[in-house]
Amino acid sequence: MENEKLMDVLIIGAGPIGINCALEAKKNNLSYLIIEKGPIVNSLYNYPSNMKFFSTSEKLELDDIPFISKEAKPSKQEALEYYRRIAVSNDLNIKLFETVIAVDKVNNFKVTTDRGSYKTKNIVVATGFYDIPNKMDVKGEDLSKVTHYYNDAHLYAFQKVAIVGASNSAVDAALEIYRKGGEVSMIIRGEAIGDRVKYWVKPDIENRIKEGSIKAYYNSEIKEISKDKIVINEEGKDISIPNDFVVALTGYRPNFTFLKAMGIKLVGKKQIPSYNEDSMETNVKGIFLAGVICGGEETHKWFIENSRIHAKQILETLSKRSKVTF
Structure with missing residues (x-):
């Protein structure tokens, strides 16, 4: 079923960074939708059951919402609960267990999934890298x-x-x-x-x-x-x-096929996506990257604590554009 409503931004991926983008969209009064092919924070859900984060809890916080953990290094289960409660308490607009199949540019963007299609002015790709093993x-x-x-x-x-x-x-x-x-x-x-x-x-x-x-x-x-x-x-x-x-456990990689299908350029042997470091906009106008996907095969460069800022960079850019009148 096609959704005729044109939204300001569609966010692909309901991980911590995708959730943070939605929070920033709400702050800036922009219409948005998150689409996630699995459960909320899908990658974290599939981490080992006894995993503890390298980062302390305050470095995993979104939007200054306190993350209280029993120990200095929070567990997977504590993180799942923290990010789920953020989504629930902020009534975020999320569609789970829905897979994006194609993205087409005709004036605006048409995003086709296995359940329907959506029209949007902009897209944020926050899909991480955990789904494709090396x-x-x-x-x-x-x-x-x-x-x-x-x-x-x-x-x-x-x-x-x-x-x-x-x-x-x-x-x-x-x-x-x-x-x-x-x-x-x-x-x-x-x-x-x-x-x-x-x-x-x-x-x-x-x-x-x-x-x-x-x-x-x-x-x-x-x-x-x-x-x-x-x-x-x-x-x-x-x-x-x-x-x-x-x-x-030989590592994982982003879905480069999906990025290339949208027209995003990949640079060098490490296949680093082309994007503006200030706005996070790719070489395709209106498509932005957020989170670890920005690192290409260098998946160790970006993680939650140092890519939280991407949401603010992207949504401030979109907010300024939405206020421009002709």
């Missing part, structure tokens, strides 16, 4: 024992588990699975645990590796996965390891 491109990656997402350690108790990666998510998974009785091996492309691993966790994983509780294969990559083993290449030598599960 694949290893190896034989056996499509087996049911392989996942690119980690939720809870209980599934892996008493199992032989290979963790691929050495980032925060990989380290957290390795430690949790080890402490639930899993036999953990880490397959690490580099020569050490990642530099950006949380400072209070890094000594823990390094000590578990040093004492032999967790086996780390450095300068290594998986070559093949089969039902009961994996073959890795460690510094030029192939090694076969008995295996029940592979948790490949």
Whole structure:
């Protein structure tokens, strides 16, 4: 069904930054709608069940609304509750479990979803990057024992588990699975645990590796996965390891196909989207970016605490434009 009403801005993505854009739209008396393909704050919902944020709670706050947590580092569940309550208490205009299929420019924009279509003067893309994992491109990656997402350690108790990666998510998974009785091996492309691993966790994983509780294969990559083993290449030598599960936490990437389909230019090997750093407007007039999607493949550059400002930048720009008369 087509919605004939022309709105000021349509926001794609109901994560924290998308919600913040809606709050700013309300402040500026602009009509808006958020469309989200999953539940509210979909990416956070799919994070590991026991995850704690690197940031303290005040750095995750939106619009000066206090975020009170039990500990200095808030949990996933506390964040879900915080952002949900903001959406409810501010009566935000959100359509959940609705997927954007296409964006067309005819005078204004027409946004087509799997449930209908909408007309809007402007679009904010705040879709994050958590939906598309970086694949290893190896034989056996499509087996049911392989996942690119980690939720809870209980599934892996008493199992032989290979963790691929050495980032925060990989380290957290390795430690949790080890402490639930899993036999953990880490397959690490580099020569050490990642530099950006949380400072209070890094000594823990390094000590578990040093004492032999967790086996780390450095300068290594998986070559093949089969039902009961994996073959890795460690510094030029192939090694076969008995295996029940592979948790490949190799990172994620934005939906570059969607960005390019809208006409947004991607620059360089890291596919950085083209946008104005002051207004967050892309090379396509009327399409703006907000949040981690601005970093292309450099997904570590933007996160909630340093991209909250994007909402104010975008909506102040749109507010000024709406006041221009001819």
